[in-house]
Amino acid sequence: LGEKKMGKGKHDYLKEEVRGNENDRMQLKRTIGYFDGVNFIIGTIVGAGIFVSPTGVLQYSLLNVGVALSIWTACGVISLMGALCYAELGTALPLSGGEYSHIKRALGSLPAFIFIWTAMFTKPASNATRALLFAEYATQPFYGVCHAPELLKKCLALTVLWSLGILNGRSVKMATWVQTVFTVLKMMALSVIGIGGIVLLVRGRKENLVRFENAFSSEIPDASQIAEAFFQGLYAYGGWWSLNYMAEEMINPSRNIPLTVMTALPAVTLFYLLVNISYLTVLTPKEIVSSVAVAVTWADRVIPSVAWVIPVSVAASIFGALNSSMFTLGRLSYAGSQSGHLPVLISMLNVHYWTPAPAMIFSTIIASIFIIPADLITLTNYFGFSVWLMVGLTCASLIVLRYREPTLQRPYKVFLPVAFVMVAVSLFLVLAPIVWAPKMQYIYALLFMLGGLLVYLPFVHFKLHFDFVDKITCYLQLLLEVSPADVSAEDKYE
Secondary structure, three states, X not given: OOOHHHOOOHHHHHHHHHHOOOOOOOOOOOOEOHHHHHHHHHHHHOOOHHHHOXXXXXXXXOOOHHHHHXXXXXXXXXXXXXXXXXXXXXXXXXXXXXXXXXXXXXXXXHHHHHHHHHHHHHHHHHHHHHHHHHHHHHHHHHOOOXXXXXXXXXXXXXXXXXXXXXXXXXXXXXXXXXXXXXXXXXXXXXXXXXXXXXXXXXHOOHHHHHHHHOOOOOOOOOHHHHHHHHHHHHHHOOOOOHHHXXXXXXXXXXXXXXXXXXXXXXXXXXXXXXXXXXXXXXXXXXXXXXXXXXXXXXXXXXXXXXXXXXXXHXXXXXXXXXXXXXXXXXXXXXXXXXXXXXXXXXXXXXXXXXXXXXXXXXXXXXXXXXXXXXXXXXXXXXXXXXXXXXXXXXXXXXXXXXXXXXXXXXXXXXXXXXXXXXXXXXXXXXXXXXXXXXXXXHHHHHHHHXXXXXXXXXHHHOOOOOHXXXXXXXXXXXXXXXXXXXXXXXXXXX
């Protein structure tokens, strides 16, 4: 499409009509600074889990407070190690698409396609889950002890999805502003809980200190239970990889990407520890494990007059996490289309706002499909191992590029053994659930991932193409007022 040898391509005419100023290049703009990057990482990691049910780590630690807090800390360190590996790749190759772009560069087109094939199923389902959870918390206060109607929740979830999809498709600045506001709100709520716990500890009441006096005195969990506790903790830190999806739009990425990572991950780890300590100060381990919403129970004990703040904070936290997740998913679709792994229309930019509007529409449509028959979301629970499979492949990509492209400019370099450790951790997290609790669903998930070959071979490898697709693309291009980017970021780093 748009071959220069044959003159102007059919998709280039709209670009000349609407751009006016030929000195401006049609491409994503670097508008995301250090503070915005910190907000995106924190906003993606911190969702509803830390407010609602941070019980998994404690439960699998056999209610041993010392072991549980140690695991929360260790999970934060592992997440920071992974984020630093990603920081090297993001500064050396600041491309949209995150892991997808780096796997494609280091390991080739097929592994990258398997990644995006799987991600186009799991990530929209995750967004659908967040939207439904937001709808649950937003509607339930109006129904008291009764359950809110499912139809109402689905309609509200769809409304939120499309509102954020349109917002992200129209303005990067507005999307980052929304992210900043909701990240600040959720961190204020976590600060209230964390500071409340510190105040109670400083007062030194016996009932508040008893859980920490002999923190390791309870039963010590065995190796499999500790591994399961790590699973739960690392799940709570999920999202630390999000910054690389917006590397192409980062201002001064060689400086801001490492600095952002080194700020956001320690901050999240500190807040997670403070919040868990606060919960343990007010509630016993058994009360925490049995509570449906730990933060609400905590608020009823400590600040009963304004306990309503916590459900509102949970809804705000989910909203912020959904916004950042949709932002990054749009960039993944955009990068996949630029590489020829998704329809060409998805790689085009809006000629007025220079945003990947078609990519945002595409990812929002898929998420909406998951909301309508919500049972589909349960299928994605068995794709959890695929997340760490891709993390492992990405860290392996770093190692491959170190040896294969030693002259590649790397503004930031991570200590190489860290990458080997992350590959080992990822391999363990991929194999452990399959070995310890084998289920047919894992086989189905693996077959789905390999099923991408049925699409890759004809449409990507052999480049099967239908003329009617060009006509549809042109009509949609005119309707959406989009045009191809002048130069893809990937071409700049070849």
